[in-house]
Amino acid sequence: MSTHGYASNRLDVARLEALIDDRFPQIHSGGRIFTVEEIGERSARVRMRHHERMLRPGGTVSGSTMFSLADFSVYVAIIATLGEAGIDAVTTNLNINFLAKPEARDMVASVSLIRLGRRLAVGEARLYSDGAPDMVAHAIASYALPTPGR
Amino acid sequence: MSTHGYASNRLDVARLEALIDDRFPQIHSGGRIFTVEEIGERSARVRMRHHERMLRPGGTVSGSTMFSLADFSVYVAIIATLGEAGIDAVTTNLNINFLAKPEARDMVASVSLIRLGRRLAVGEARLYSDGAPDMVAHAIASYALPTPGR
Amino acid sequence: MSTHGYASNRLDVARLEALIDDRFPQIHSGGRIFTVEEIGERSARVRMRHHERMLRPGGTVSGSTMFSLADFSVYVAIIATLGEAGIDAVTTNLNINFLAKPEARDMVASVSLIRLGRRLAVGEARLYSDGAPDMVAHAIASYALPTPGR
Amino acid sequence: MSTHGYASNRLDVARLEALIDDRFPQIHSGGRIFTVEEIGERSARVRMRHHERMLRPGGTVSGSTMFSLADFSVYVAIIATLGEAGIDAVTTNLNINFLAKPEARDMVASVSLIRLGRRLAVGEARLYSDGAPDMVAHAIASYALPTPGR
Numbered sequence: 001m002s003t004h005g006y007a008s009n010r011l012d013v014a015r016l017e018a019l020i021d022d023r024f025p026q027i028h029s030g031g032r033i034f035t036v037e038e039i040g041e042r043s044a045r046v047r048m049r050h051h052e053r054m055l056r057p058g059g060t061v062s063g064s065t066m067f068s069l070a071d072f073s074v075y076v077a078i079i080a081t082l083g084e085a086g087i088d089a090v091t092t093n094l095n096i097n098f099l100a101k102p103e104a105r106d107m108v109a110s111v112s113l114i115r116l117g118r119r120l121a122v123g124e125a126r127l128y129s130d131g132a133p134d135m136v137a138h139a140i141a142s143y144a145l146p147t148p149g150r
Numbered sequence: 151m152s153t154h155g156y157a158s159n160r161l162d163v164a165r166l167e168a169l170i171d172d173r174f175p176q177i178h179s180g181g182r183i184f185t186v187e188e189i190g191e192r193s194a195r196v197r198m199r200h201h202e203r204m205l206r207p208g209g210t211v212s213g214s215t216m217f218s219l220a221d222f223s224v225y226v227a228i229i230a231t232l233g234e235a236g237i238d239a240v241t242t243n244l245n246i247n248f249l250a251k252p253e254a255r256d257m258v259a260s261v262s263l264i265r266l267g268r269r270l271a272v273g274e275a276r277l278y279s280d281g282a283p284d285m286v287a288h289a290i291a292s293y294a295l296p297t298p299g300r
Numbered sequence: 301m302s303t304h305g306y307a308s309n310r311l312d313v314a315r316l317e318a319l320i321d322d323r324f325p326q327i328h329s330g331g332r333i334f335t336v337e338e339i340g341e342r343s344a345r346v347r348m349r350h351h352e353r354m355l356r357p358g359g360t361v362s363g364s365t366m367f368s369l370a371d372f373s374v375y376v377a378i379i380a381t382l383g384e385a386g387i388d389a390v391t392t393n394l395n396i397n398f399l400a401k402p403e404a405r406d407m408v409a410s411v412s413l414i415r416l417g418r419r420l421a422v423g424e425a426r427l428y429s430d431g432a433p434d435m436v437a438h439a440i441a442s443y444a445l446p447t448p449g450r
Numbered sequence: 451m452s453t454h455g456y457a458s459n460r461l462d463v464a465r466l467e468a469l470i471d472d473r474f475p476q477i478h479s480g481g482r483i484f485t486v487e488e489i490g491e492r493s494a495r496v497r498m499r500h501h502e503r504m505l506r507p508g509g510t511v512s513g514s515t516m517f518s519l520a521d522f523s524v525y526v527a528i529i530a531t532l533g534e535a536g537i538d539a540v541t542t543n544l545n546i547n548f549l550a551k552p553e554a555r556d557m558v559a560s561v562s563l564i565r566l567g568r569r570l571a572v573g574e575a576r577l578y579s580d581g582a583p584d585m586v587a588h589a590i591a592s593y594a595l596p597t598p599g600r
Contacts, residue, residue, distance in 0.1 A: 363517070364515075367513070367514050367517040368514040391548055392547065394517075394545075395543070396543065396544055396545075
């Protein structure tokens with residue numbers, strides 16, 4: 001598939017983070033825990049800094065924290081691909097499987113968009129404890145895309 | 151179906167909340183926002199108090215906050231049904247659909263368990279903005295149940 | 301919510317089945333196993349006739365057969381609500397939980413649409429073995445709706 | 451991860467297909483459309499032969515046919531990994547996203563198991579039209595594993 005249509009929209013990491021800070025500051029309420037590490041055509045890698053408020057008994061990361069990471073990292077991949085037009089994308093569905101107990105450290109999400117239609121994007125997020133090989137959670141998220149000109 | 155097998159495990163709301171406070175205090179880290187309003191055989195209703203930290207642009211409730219409410223309320227229904235044995239149940243999968251923009255007020259989750267096997271429970275959570283008729287989110291959550299005697 | 305907008309689109313069961321036969325005859329390839337029993341505003345009930353080709357070991361109904369029933373019955377509820385405009389709706393996601401072993405007889409699906417937006421409909425299907433009280437499968441299906449005038 | 455624990459259970463493709471034919475012949479009722487092309491530790495690739503009965507309007511493959519392929523190919527990966535012990539695994543949940551219109555030809559599913567616990571396995575299936583680069587459907591399936599000695 002030609003990627004020409006997206007070329008002029010592409011952002012680098014610094015501009016993408018500035019855009020999100022400007023338009024969507026709530027994502028960082030309670031402290032800045034997400035860092036965008038890498039973005040590409042239909043892909044993103046996001047780090048979630050370990051913080052005590054996200055803990056569960058036994059020192060693991062809570063399910064809702066992993067949900068947040070998965071949801072946010074798919075959103076980043078959409079903006080990375082569509083540019084500023086993606087900022088109004090809205091999650092319509094998220095399916096998450098918890099696979100293994102995460103460790104009490106940073107988590108990293110690796111996302112690829114497996115569908116990017118005119119109206120709907122679907123992204124797959126793979127979550128790992130930083131530096132560990134086994135996936136701790138897997139999520140598929142669908143986003144409704146804003147309609148141009150509305 | 152006979153419910154005799156569960157009768158001796160049943161808790162009232164006060165004892166259930168005390169049990170969760172004792173065994174799972176992290177659920178209330180950052181402030182006590184969940185209140186168990188009603189429990190029954192395979193069912194529960196949980197209120198989430200509105201709080202600014204859960205907000206999204208436009209004053210709506212964030213997706214991860216709704217995830218937390220759905221996940222927690224299914225967990226409450228499991229403990230309501232199995233008693234203390236349910237406290238070690240662990241979420242394995244959660245699928246959530248976001249249906250409408252929630253309002254900036256309390257949310258209420260109504261749960262029923264649609265499967266309660268020996269090893270796996272599945273609960274359905276319907277989320278509403280307090281007092282409003284339309285469902286704002288719908289979730290299905292699967293929990294692995296602790297194996298007796300292990 | 302006012303239902304005036306849909307009033308002129310509403311079909312009765314006979315016209316709905318004729319419409320599907322005309323526009324989507326493949327659904328009955330291999331034999332007519334689905335019967336629409338009832339339709340309403342955002343709801344439908346569909347019966348799947350028992351047939352040997354859908355069996356699994358032990359005489360139960362196969363997962364893909366239950367998928368078909370869930371998917372088709374949500375589609376019926378969309379057409380029941382939107383009228384002929386719904387015929388081009390396309391499934392984008394289906395999440396199904398298998399709850400109990402179905403019996404070797406007819407299955408009945410009861411559907412309600414929990415979201416009916418401009419571009420996306422979400423329906424919930426509850427599947428039962430005919431005459432038995434316990435749900436054997438539960439599905440949530442999302443459909444992309446055709447855009448008027450395109 | 452050491453794979454020693456599974457080593458003695460491993461099957462080659464011919465023995466795996468013979469085992470399924472013997473224990474689960476219904477999978478081929480209506481004609482043999484599935485061929486196991488490759489199996490490995492926690493992985494499988496399965497081809498679904500194109501056949502007119504699986505068609506939808508416009509010549510594409512039906513959703514329930516893709517469901518069957520996804521479900522079966524995860525099942526194959528479980529048996530490939532666990533050996534004969536896996537034959538009694540039962541699907542508990544399947545979430546499928548339809549990403550693009552499939553073409554009217556063979557489909558190939560590529561599976562990897564992302565969780566293989568004592569009681570639960572989770573597999574991810576990627577479905578392609580034979581020879582085409584874009585994924586047409588993506589599924590995550592959970593299977594309850596048989597308990598040894600019960």
